[in-house]
Amino acid sequence: MRLHRNLVFAVIDGLYEIFNEEGYADKVVQKLLKRDKRWGSRDRSFIAETVYEIVRWKRLYAEIAEVKEPYSRENLWRIFAVWATLRGISLPDWKQIVPTPTRRIKGRFDELNKIRKFRESIPDWLDELGEQELKKNWDKEINALNQQAPVILRTNTLKISRNKLRSVLEDEHIDTEFIKGYPNALQLTERANVFSTQAFKDGLFEVQDASSQLVADFLDVQPGQRVIDTCAGAGGKTLHLSAILQNKGQIIAMDIYANKLKELKRRARRAGAHNIEPRVIESTKDIKKLYAKADRVLIDAPCSGLGVLSRNPDAKWKLQPEFIHNIKQTQAEILERYSKMVKPGGKLVYATCSILPSENQDQVNTFLSKEIGQDFTFIKDKKILSHQSGYDGFYMALLERKTN
Structure with missing residues (x-):
């Protein structure tokens, strides 16, 4: 591989912003890719993948390069040289x-x-x-979480079937495959910019792990029900719920961030999801x-x-032990307060994209031991580890509110 000066300089600039100026990798990369209109898809791939690779393995590469934070540009060039050398790229x-x-x-x-802490490039406290x-x-889980995440699409069944979507994407030169056990999912066989496809603009799919x-x-959920998505954000799961409800019934999508709900409105219009009512929690x-x-x-x-x-490698460096301690308290409060919205005979799912039992089953067990938790019956839960599934680590628990 021949290295091109303007592409490598873009990588160094991106790393400087992420490591020294608290920039989020996805936003920084997005901005970098707009720097030169003459860059083709291969150039953009080099920038995005190299930035993410070096962010992912920051601790290991910095240790080999013998540099410490905050990283000067000279330090970042040394880290880049380690990355290139380990990949057999001539400098x-x-x-x-x-x-x-x-x-x-x-x-x-x-x-x-x-x-392990160097091999998997993680802070001591996280290890x-x-x-x-x-x-x-x-061991196996942190190794799996250091692999590049696959690109998965969710078929918008309000507009198209999964089989039909696959052939529509094929016409746009995007090859996908079915995933056993995931009825609406398609996995890209090769990474591509799916957001520029007509199929995406027409709302035929969403990118969702x-x-x-x-x-x-x-x-x-059953069509006709009233469903509340309490921490809806930009609405990935809200839109999926709308599709399962076949646009019948009502979904109240709540969040404390108005800008996220604004994005949900835009996505809902594109998806043809008409039964969603966004509400800001004030x-x-x-x-x-x-x-x-x-x-x-x-x-x-x-x-x-x-x-x-695997999709947010910079989170390893931004996360702090105090944040995890505080977020557990927030989770407990949210579960206690928001569970009261379930009517007798109704159901509740508590979910996180965490792999830590203390954020997952421990939270559910603590909730069930409280006074409000006495009103609920535990039905089942699902623990998903990345090294077993090949996808994101996740947790979900289903509870039912008693009728008496």
């Missing part, structure tokens, strides 16, 4: 690239590969927490008004996001 004779001791880099890599909570599964696609089905009154009013309630709770590290 050009540019003034930014200091002579690179190839043999020493490879020797150091072999040495550090024996220590300790993962081992404490997942025990013997941690396979594990996430299981949540709406888990809620057991005070506890907005919740209380809906006590005992819903047939189904989805609590897709805010969480550590550790189950989706």
